[in-house]
Amino acid sequence: MFYLISALYLGWSLGANDAANIFGTAVSSKMVRFITAAILASLFVILGAILEGRAGIETIGRLSAMDLGTAGISSLAAAIAVTIMTILKLPVSTSQAVVGSILGVGIMQKQAALTGLGKIIVCWIGTPIGGCIFSIILYLILARAINRFRPSWAAFDFIMRAGLIITGCYGAYALGANNVANVTAVFYGAGLLSIETAALIGGVSIALGILTFSKGVMKTVGRGIVRLDAYSALIVVLSNAITVHIYAVIGVPVSSSQAVVGAVVGIVLLKRAEALKKRAILGVLSGWIATPFIAALVSVFIYFVTHLTYVG
């Protein structure tokens, strides 16, 4: 069970960080109380992990044949990489950290399964692009519907508020389904856990992160999104949820933060293309490159250190 601690830490930090992408807007603007959002997000994360986490767990589990020790190393390396990136205030993707650390360990063991890597990289590139495309399409379709029915001010506000809660729940479900593999898939690969147990433990650890430590991040990150009007914020959350959910079905864990950035870029392109900030694009690119690279280096280092032998 000792090996699982690093995985639980990873799940906890994932929950603490990524819940902001889902309920940040609603909580930071005080439309929903933090406790309500945290309970809803936790429930739906666990539900998503249990009902639809299988595909991702299988994909990551197959990346490298590991024993319990190396699974623990890769999990710890991913957690350290996420922490380093967070301290450096760089955009971080837990999914990419996990894949990078697995590959680092795989390289040291000379048994990295690179065949599945192509699919994963294509999905990483597709995440912000998917978020962007969905946000443009959804924005136009829903705007047409709203402009057709012309709800009164009060009805419009109700639709926005309810919409943010419902899409938040859906986003949490998709996050659980997609990202649970990051937390416990290596232990499924190492034979320590069954898929069902891996999904449950992973889901619960993410939920604990949301319940115990996501408040601050929600309030900070949420303010970044809430600068959009309520309708745009709703579209961003929904696009993020759909994108992440699709990759959960395909079975590739992706970054919900990158899906959100993609969705925001979509809205900006629709409204004011000149306001598109290069920094947002560079943030996604640096996340793509730096996260798996740092995670792989950390796992290589830990693997190296733990396999040093004294030659007297």
Added chain:
Amino acid sequence: MKLFDFFLRKQRLIEKDVFDYLSQWKKCLEDFKTGMEVYLNEGLGERFDYYVRQVSKTEDRADELRRKVEWEMYSKALIPESRGDILGFLETMDKIPNKAESLLNQIKLQRLEFPKELNPNLRRIVTLSCEAIQLVYEAATNLMSRRGGIHKLADEIGVKETQCDHAEQDTIERIFTMDIDKAEKILLKEFIIELGNLTDRAEDVSDRLTLLSVKRRV
């Protein structure tokens, strides 16, 4: 639909209070119009005093309703950007009945008496102001019920404001060609400027409503 209404009850309550405020606002300005007609037809007297009191009462009632809406806003029934928007728009709206009340009081307290030959000018300014105010009311209700047409109404309010400015300048010019005491001329001029401010305020509200209608367009 009943289920939808159940969930919407808090928002509906605020919506109802905003519409109540708007009708009280309208009533206050109708009383102002009648009060001014009484003044122009009969001069100072009992009937005019009655309307001064009436405008004061309806203005107080409108203030109460506005404060009620402000209080309810904090029950978090509306999304935050709506709260700010509605509060800002009600505050700008509120300046019109305040001005109307102060105009009638000015007539009553200063015992203002316009020479009879200025009546057509005064009547024209009052009519233009009240027409602009009626258009503001329509624009405000359209905004709340998302009926649209706010830009068109704003254009009409702009036209009324310009016409009122011209009428105001003509009247002031006439006052200073009349054979009356200089101090009286200044008092009358001040009143005409204050009266003209009504359409300026109507235009301020209309600018705000136009901005809000653009902001809330998806």
